[in-house]
Amino acid sequence: MKFVFMNLMSYRDLPEDFTEKHKSVYISIPNSLYDPEKGHEMYNDFIDQYELAIDLGFDGVGVNEHHANAYGMMPSPNIIAAALARKVRESEKTALIVLGNSLALYNPPIRVAEELAMLDNITGGRLIAGFPVGTSMDTNYAYGVNPAELRPRYYEAHDLVMKAWKEREVFHFNGKFNQHRYVNVWTRPYQDPHPPVWIPGGAASQETFDWVAENDYQYSYLSFYGHEFAKDKFDKFWKRRKELGLDMNPYKVGFVQMICISETDEKAKEEYEEHVNYFFNKSFHVSPEFTEAPGYRTEKSVRAGLQSQYGTESAGAKLRAGLSWEQMVEKGYVIAGSPESVVNQIRKAIKKLHVGHFIALLNHGSMPHELALKNIRLMGEEVIPHVRDIWGDEYEVQNWPKIEQTPAVQKA
């Protein structure tokens, strides 16, 4: 079992009356609400949190990409990844997971191939490359990509990046959106021919499952609504893999879960409830204007979404709204409590969903730095050691870098 710490890096100090005064945490939020003094502190706290996770021996640290919002302060995941890369290199076994770069937003996409290759070289082959399509807010609104072109651009950029990593000679590329006479990614990745690829997404569509299977990638289901809401998506995933005649290796999927750990169940509620509520109510206060541009999903997916109450992320938001702390824990939106009860909840979730890569969100919304550190420490010291062996030797670890326990580059 692999455990990854991911830090969404929400801006933790939105005003009390934010939701009354402002329609959206994304796109239309005025940046006058951003205080650079506080931002300076937050960025450094967030990086400290990552560094603690590396010291505690998490299997991986993950970064992701969001734009024009106070929900995740990582417009450039590669910059945070670069700030962590040296520490990752020096760690016993931690991998660096860029979860990742929304390919259609890079012009030319060769930039992604270059930067990720740099990170792979600095870490000595510890990089995992994630390629999400990205949310409609990030791609269509913040970056202005035409929704009708988003997916074709994404797939074309993917082909270009992968070819740039695999080819050993300069080549030309005549695409619909990218025309290059000379493609030459220098430096090339440390891992040969390229880092493992993860495809993070929230739609859980069969088209994505098939494409992931075809390329032997890992699929990461990214949602904030927890293991119960995720159940039918994972059922669909495993059913499809069976239909395709593929194995049931849990390392073919990743799963994101919000986690809150304290000394006791009661104390967890006391310490975290306010911050989880801040996250759902403020960090995730997205105006319906921007949730989805027409054309972001295919007609087929739009229809399927209208026919299932679990179909979309906005369905998740509706199901969660108004739930008490106890209900959120019971329904799996949040895994919370004493280390022992968190161990039990995680074990159940992992078995139920059949996942090998567990991406733990441990810093939520307005959490003060000290509480985030505590949560990460308890996860690393008192939870992970008890759930690490869930899959034992039953399955081979896949879609993960081959990490030699000694750093690839020794310090002089």
Next chain:
Amino acid sequence: MSTPKLETVKVRDCIEAKVLVAGEGKPLVYLHGAGGLQWDDYLDRLSQHYKVYAPYHIGTGGSVGKDEVRDWWDLVLYYYELFDALGLDSVDVIGHSFGGMVAAELASTNPDRVRNLVLVCAAGLWLDETPVKDVFTMLNTPDVLFQHLFADLNSPAAQAFANAMPEEHEAQVDFIVAQNTAAAEAAKFMWGIPDKGLSRRIHRVTANTCIIWGEKDALIPVDYAYEFHKRLPGSKVTIMEKSGHYPQAEELEAVLATTLEFLQAAPVTK
């Protein structure tokens, strides 16, 4: 209301247009907006005087081949080829909103193909001081969309629009999907800023032009009526004082009279 005939028109390999056709007489093409094609009273009444061709925008109404029509120039050429397939050499064209943006472009790029041009609350130009509203952000909030479309929300035209959603669940799903697809396929050509360079080509227009606008248009403000007028010397402008973005619904009789008077009076050649 008469029922128009739904015709399938083979434009070329891999592309099939769907066109609503009704009436007899001189041909008249109507290009609809981002809300999709509805056969309304305006089209019905026009079909009492003309043979009306109302094509579904490519990618909607069961048409085939949207992936062949990738960008703005593909769309322009697609329409010329559709006109060819319909035997329309030089034709009168009415365009509403997004359809107006297309119609103005067709008249600019090849002036020979459009004889008389009617622009109803047309997109296509951009004024920094009076931006066109981003209609695509309103799709998830039907109330907001509704408020931007009509001047009088209690008018029969507005109420008919507001109550158009069917009651039965499956029909509702079809309705929402069709609406979403219509917007998505228009957004493909309008995304971000719906200015794809018409201002650099509009001087080429030779068609007689009539500009019809709702005084209270909350999506494409009436300033754009005057901007089109400025850029199309000799064009006629009629402002409908009690209308928003759908003057042909809110002030049907007046818009119809203006349209017919213009089309019938416009000189055949220029």
